[in-house]
Amino acid sequence: MKTIRTFQEIRQLVDDKRRQWRIVVVNATDEATREALELVERSLQVEVIRINDTLPERAAEKAVALIRRGDADVLMKGLIGTDILLRAILNKVSGLLPEGQVLTHLSVAEIPTYPKLLFFTDVAVIPYPTQKQRTEQVRYAINTCHHLGIQEPRIALIHCSEHGGRQFPFVEGYEDIKQMAIEGVFGKCITDGPLDVKSACSKEALKAKGITSPLNGEADVLIMPDIEAGNAFYKSMTLFAGARTAGILCGTISPVVVPSRGDSAEAKYNSILFALACL
Secondary structure (H helix, E strand, O other): OOOOOOHHHHHHHHHHOOOOEEEEEEOOOOHHHHHHHHHHHHHOOEEEEEEOOOOHHHHHHHHHHHHHHOOOOEEEEOOOOHHHHHHHHHOOOOOOOOOOOOOEEEEEEEOOOOOOOEEEEOOOOOOOOOHHHHHHHHHHHHHHHHHOOOOOOEEEEEOOOOOOOOOOHHHHHHHHHHHHHHOOOOOOOEEEEEEOHHHHHOHHHHHHHOOOOOOOOOOOEEEOOOHHHHHHHHHHHHHHOOOEEEEEEEOOOOOEEOOOOOOOHHHHHHHHHHHHHOO
């Protein structure tokens, strides 16, 4: 399998699987979601199941139940509060998160000035990851990269510099994650950090700072320190760099598309492609 480097190639991967997909969407009533679903129905072998209900809690429960029964492959958020949908997903009896799994968000961007897809965590779910949560973020990201043909993903553990400090205790945990990677816990990958975003993604920045890194300025994944860094990076990429983006929830029994209210129809369509490619 060749490495996937663009959303067009993700689309081709989905086509090549030659499956009849089923997407259940909760309250698909906003314009961007409707446009994205119309495009999906025109361009892919997809059955869209729309669950619209004036009681959003009831709509979310119905959609989650379809996934649990195996009657749908992907769950997608429409015009419903993320907190309401997450309560249904996280329900310990009837939800979608197996015991022991961590719910987190993984984004991917196609950036005009970067030669490949760039994955990054977590812009939407975990405010300040614990060491266990961060470790699972790394695991999910690596598994996703492997699934998309990136045989040895380069994982950058992001900080504002290549140094830590007492005021940033989470950086100490980066050493444990790197050691786990060396021991093969995550499968084939290259992991380094702390690194700032520029040093993780630019050979020139590494050279200018006199830093040596096995990532060589060619990161595939940025593990962000917290939701503030992740969300700011996401919004900056789309607003100032013309990035095309997608995102899914990881840890659930099936991929979940939870777009932002401000996401375009194209971003929601890309997120659907991303979710289908991960099945």
